[in-house]
Amino acid sequence: MEIHDLNGTACWDFLGARRLGRLGCARDNKPYIVPIGFAMRNPYLVAFTTFGQKIDYLRANPSACVQFDEINSPQSWTSVIAYGQFEELLDAQGQDEAHRALESAAWWEPGYVKTTILGHLRPADPVYFRIFVEEISGRRGANI
Amino acid sequence: MEIHDLNGTACWDFLGARRLGRLGCARDNKPYIVPIGFAMRNPYLVAFTTFGQKIDYLRANPSACVQFDEINSPQSWTSVIAYGQFEELLDAQGQDEAHRALESAAWWEPGYVKTTILGHLRPADPVYFRIFVEEISGRRGANI
Numbered sequence: 544m545e546i547h548d549l550n551g552t553a554c555w556d557f558l559g560a561r562r563l564g565r566l567g568c569a570r571d572n573k574p575y576i577v578p579i580g581f582a583m584r585n586p587y588l589v590a591f592t593t594f595g596q597k598i599d600y601l602r603a604n605p606s607a608c609v610q611f612d613e614i615n616s617p618q619s620w621t622s623v624i625a626y627g628q629f630e631e632l633l634d635a636q637g638q639d640e641a642h643r644a645l646e647s648a649a650w651w652e653p654g655y656v657k658t659t660i661l662g663h664l665r666p667a668d669p670v671y672f673r674i675f676v677e678e679i680s681g682r683r684g685a686n687i
Numbered sequence: 688m689e690i691h692d693l694n695g696t697a698c699w700d701f702l703g704a705r706r707l708g709r710l711g712c713a714r715d716n717k718p719y720i721v722p723i724g725f726a727m728r729n730p731y732l733v734a735f736t737t738f739g740q741k742i743d744y745l746r747a748n749p750s751a752c753v754q755f756d757e758i759n760s761p762q763s764w765t766s767v768i769a770y771g772q773f774e775e776l777l778d779a780q781g782q783d784e785a786h787r788a789l790e791s792a793a794w795w796e797p798g799y800v801k802t803t804i805l806g807h808l809r810p811a812d813p814v815y816f817r818i819f820v821e822e823i824s825g826r827r828g829a830n831i
Contacts, residue, residue, distance in 0.1 A: 572750055
């Protein structure tokens, strides 16, 4: 297997075809990972979620990473990781822009208000946010 | 969409059919994620890698998480996260057991010594390790 580094342009190109990322955050040096759909707006990764542990962590420590990959086999894969800062979108304009970015990324879930957990309607507590990417790197492994 | 919590047994059952997890670690509260193949040995997740940033982080801070998922759509998914402690397998017996567990998980990559990075043969610096799972939780989302 040969492993190649991807430069910044190649990393963003790879992200352009992705939606699903794994968002990583940490609190008191305890890591947490959650899968989330993103819209790519270089240098931002835009997302939407409802309140939960990840937002709790990210409000306390905005240092985040998002990992994207395409893994065909242990010998054939691409993985990209973006590091950056969590920025919550609180004003109506920012939320509207995020909404439209996610809609065009075809990952938008308008039915979230109907989500139920254990039979109880999930509180509609939408959180729009973006990760300001400060550093991005990637690798690709392929058979030789 | 309805979201259900998975109990510990359901989480381990889900892991039994998985190989690929995303390992999360953190250093100075900066998270890092890398995709790795695991063999499940309740209460351990066993893995093999070569030396790199993740091992550097995990030696400094053994608090880790591993996230597994199966995502068919934003409305149909399962995600499980295991929290625990990184334990490097240093003795021959532990490494041999890990080797066999990974072989049986069909994720073993015997060709790692042939891996090249940027044209240079990658140093064969194998690291066998396991995550001792202290806490596991999961959720499943499904259309109603």
